[in-house]
Amino acid sequence: MAIKIDSKIPEGPVAEKWSNYKAHQRLVNPKNKLKLDVIVVGTGLAGASAAASLGEMGFNVLNFCIQDSPRRAHSIAAQGGINAAKNYQNDGDSVYRLFYDTVKGGDYRAREANVYRLAEVSNSIIDQCVAQGVPFAREYGGTLANRSFGGAQVSRTFYAKGQTGQQLLLGAYSALSAQVQAGKVKLYTRYEMEDVVIVDGKARGIIAKNLVTGKLERFTANAVVIATGGYGNTYFLSTNAMGCNCTAAVQCYRKGAYMANPSYVQIHPTCIPVHGDKQSKLTLMSESLRNDGRIWVPKKIEDAKALQACTKEGWEIPEEDRDYYLERRYPAFGNLVPRDVASRAAKERCDKGFGVNNTGLAVFLDFSESINRLGLDAMKQRYGNLFDMYEEITDVYPGDLANEINGVKYYKPMMIYPAIHYTMGGVWVDYELQTSIPGLFAIGECNFSDHGANRLGASALMQGLADGYFVLPYTIQNYLADQALWPRVSTDLPEFAEAEKAVDAELTRLLNIKGKRSVDSIHKELGHIMWEYVGMGRTAEGLKTGIEKMKELQKEFDTNLFVPGTKEGLNIELDKAVHLRDFFTMGELVAHDALSRNESCGGHFREEYQTEEGEAKRDDANYFYVGCWEYKGADKDPELIKEPLEYEAIKVQTRNYKN
Numbered sequence: 023m024a025i026k027i028d029s030k031i032p033e034g035p036v037a038e039k040w041s042n043y044k045a046h047q048r049l050v051n052p053k054n055k056l057k058l059d060v061i062v063v064g065t066g067l068a069g070a071s072a073a074a075s076l077g078e079m080g081f082n083v084l085n086f087c088i089q090d091s092p093r094r095a096h097s098i099a100a101q102g103g104i105n106a107a108k109n110y111q112n113d114g115d116s117v118y119r120l121f122y123d124t125v126k127g128g129d130y131r132a133r134e135a136n137v138y139r140l141a142e143v144s145n146s147i148i149d150q151c152v153a154q155g156v157p158f159a160r161e162y163g164g165t166l167a168n169r170s171f172g173g174a175q176v177s178r179t180f181y182a183k184g185q186t187g188q189q190l191l192l193g194a195y196s197a198l199s200a201q202v203q204a205g206k207v208k209l210y211t212r213y214e215m216e217d218v219v220i221v222d223g224k225a226r227g228i229i230a231k232n233l234v235t236g237k238l239e240r241f242t243a244n245a246v247v248i249a250t251g252g253y254g255n256t257y258f259l260s261t262n263a264m265g266c267n268c269t270a271a272v273q274c275y276r277k278g279a280y281m282a283n284p285s286y287v288q289i290h291p292t293c294i295p296v297h298g299d300k301q302s303k304l305t306l307m308s309e310s311l312r313n314d315g316r317i318w319v320p321k322k323i324e325d326a327k328a329l330q331a332c333t334k335e336g337w338e339i340p341e342e343d344r345d346y347y348l349e350r351r352y353p354a355f356g357n358l359v360p361r362d363v364a365s366r367a368a369k370e371r372c373d374k375g376f377g378v379n380n381t382g383l384a385v386f387l388d389f390s391e392s393i394n395r396l397g398l399d400a401m402k403q404r405y406g407n408l409f410d411m412y413e414e415i416t417d418v419y420p421g422d423l424a425n426e427i428n429g430v431k432y433y434k435p436m437m438i439y440p441a442i443h444y445t446m447g448g449v450w451v452d453y454e455l456q457t458s459i460p461g462l463f464a465i466g467e468c469n470f471s472d473h474g475a476n477r478l479g480a481s482a483l484m485q486g487l488a489d490g491y492f493v494l495p496y497t498i499q500n501y502l503a504d505q506a507l508w509p510r511v512s513t514d515l516p517e518f519a520e521a522e523k524a525v526d527a528e529l530t531r532l533l534n535i536k537g538k539r540s541v542d543s544i545h546k547e548l549g550h551i552m553w554e555y556v557g558m559g560r561t562a563e564g565l566k567t568g569i570e571k572m573k574e575l576q577k578e579f580d581t582n583l584f585v586p587g588t589k590e591g592l593n594i595e596l597d598k599a600v601h602l603r604d605f606f607t608m609g610e611l612v613a614h615d616a617l618s619r620n621e622s623c624g625g626h627f628r629e630e631y632q633t634e635e636g637e638a639k640r641d642d643a644n645y646f647y648v649g650c651w652e653y654k655g656a657d658k659d660p661e662l663i664k665e666p667l668e669y670e671a672i673k674v675q676t677r678n679y680k681n
């Protein structure tokens with residue numbers, strides 16, 4: 023089966039197309055007294071911006087999140103910045119160039135028209151956020167500053183030190199709070215969506231658990247929007263916040279929403295390496311550091327061995343014995359190649375024995391050259407909080423002078439290694455961000471929409487805010503225009519009762535297993551399977567083994583799990599058990615998708631399909647499509663449906679970052 027999407031790049035500026043959507047705003051003009059309710063699940067950058075915008079447009083919004091405040095959503099962790107095609111640096115940037123870089127960065131697996139729209143609204147996002155008072159970094163003269171992120175040869179990333187996500191979220195939160203105050207948004211903090219309720223084929227509400235009392239509650243609306251983030255924590259160790267989960271998305275999948283491109287998982291090259299088996303979290307060192315940091319390993323294997331044995335330090339190795347392998351392999355982009363390329367290059371060096379820490383699984387990120395050129399103060403202004411964070415975790419301050427060789431000063435480098443970071447795959451949506459269930463929309467990281475097989479740095483915040491401030495508030499009205507004719511549904515309908523009963527039965531089942539293993543111990547094992555067989559390098563054989571191992575482990579979960587406590591009141595272990603149940607479903611989906619895609623593209627690297635130089639080898643003749651997966655039941659494999667990609671503006675070619 024194939025899906026057909028009408029998503030041609032609109033003629034003329036996209037803004038003109040939006041003005042047609044705006045006509046629908048009359049729907050909620052106070053004069054016609056129409057009351058339309060929208061549930062928005064999530065208060066990260068996507069959810070908060072959408073809820074605030076919908077509230078401002080006159081809808082009644084019910085906005086849910088699992089944290090005690092919207093300000094604690096995972097988006098707060100975003101460090102490096104947000105892209106926009108403002109061309110403030112006058113370095114040749116344009117909407118087209120951002121569009122082109124993003125499509126190329128995604129290894130030509132994104133829907134072209136979506137990316138064009140994203141690039142076009144990128145500039146409005148910056149205006150919106152500046153108007154809200156977001157304190158973007160500025161040049162000495164007061165204009166907004168920019169830096170570069172991977173996959174781009176221009177400076178288009180707007181930032182607020184290494185805390186961009188936090189500042190953007192505070193901006194969205196103030197817009198949201200204004201709507202709460204105006205009575206248009208009602209916030210439900212510490213509520214978790216457990217299921218979507220479908221009435222007559224349309225999403226008409228959710229079942230949510232009050233995480234404090236443990237009580238299940240029913241909510242109805244004219245449409246449901248999920249903005250619940252990505253599924254990176256399927257791998258257990260990731261840079262994601264501990265609470266990130268894919269329960270809402272997977273439950274929608276079980277109810278009929280397709281899951282698209284799940285195998286496109288981003289492995290970020292610059293994370294603090296794993297340092298033991300007691301860890302539950304990995305820490306990102308922002309990609310922005312690659313603006314001024316140079317990545318290297320020793321040229322000589324004996325130096326690498328000495329570093330691994332801790333008999334030598336990196337700063338004792340002179341310039342001529344350092345291999346700046348990204349600059350060597352990709353002279354045009356150097357240290358600013360996209361994440362998938364940089365991660366694979368680090369793995370290749372470590373696999374060959376050139377890794378630099380005691381596990382052999384790390385490379386250096388060295389700021390010596392920039393500190394010598396710009397001074398430590400300038401570096402602190404740009405990355406101060408990241409340097410501090412690195413010191414707190416490793417006890418090494420990257421700005422400390424360590425050695426001088428032939429008159430060149432060497433500072434202590436960071437050690438970094440790739441780690442799971444972001445998921446490009448997610449709930450399938452059409453051009454209007456509607457899922458395959460009418461009335462159910464998905465925005466932000468939890469959808470699959472704009473990044474293809476690899477996301478460029480600083481583009482997630484751009485997509486989340488584009489969806490929330492500028493796309494969904496208009497497209498959802500095409501659906502809601504018809505809804506005005508539909509009667510409001512009551513939460514007393516049998517569909518609500520059945521959904522609630524099923525959720526309750528699941529919670530009882532998990533509590534009653536009464537086995538011997540904690541949620542975390544099983545989750546950690548799932549993470550090992552995912553990393554080993556469905557991680558950076560995948561093979562058909564390994565993926566099949568991975569699926570088998572996941573099935574076995576799921577049996578262990580179903581028969582030997584121990585969840586303490588009861589359903590009543592706060593029970594974090596029970597919540598985690600629900601999340602883990604859904605990570606299993608997601609893990610298998612990632613593996614199935616990876617197994618079905620006999621090519622390498624972006625973050626999906628099948629070792630059987632690579633060039634002689636170790637680059638990803640795509641197969642456009644057979645795999646130029648979005649892979650959508652339909653749920654077929656708990657004991658059945660999911661079924662693949664294809665949405666063929668159609669490119670009209672960009673020539674599909676082999677990605678090249680060398681020249």
Ligand SMILES: Cc1cc2nc3c(=O)[nH]c(=O)nc-3n(C[C@H](O)[C@H](O)[C@H](O)COP(=O)(O)OP(=O)(O)OC[C@H]3O[C@@H](n4cnc5c(N)ncnc54)[C@H](O)[C@@H]3O)c2cc1C
Pocket residue numbers: 063064065066067068069086087088089092095096097098099100101102103104186187213214215216249250251252261262263266267269270306308443444465466467468479480481482483484486
């Ligand atoms: C360390 C780090 C640094 C990053 N830096 C950058 C960067 O510099 N630039 C960039 O562009 N991107 C960056 N990213 C990626 C970016 O931060 C995320 O992709 C983005 O913030 C996701 O936003 P979101 O609104 O889609 O989801 P999230 O911020 O994950 O929010 C999800 C929301 O859904 C709620 N939720 C989840 N499940 C449920 C449920 N079942 N019921 C109720 N509520 C639920 C949560 O409470 C939360 O409010 C970074 C990511 C990490 C991990």
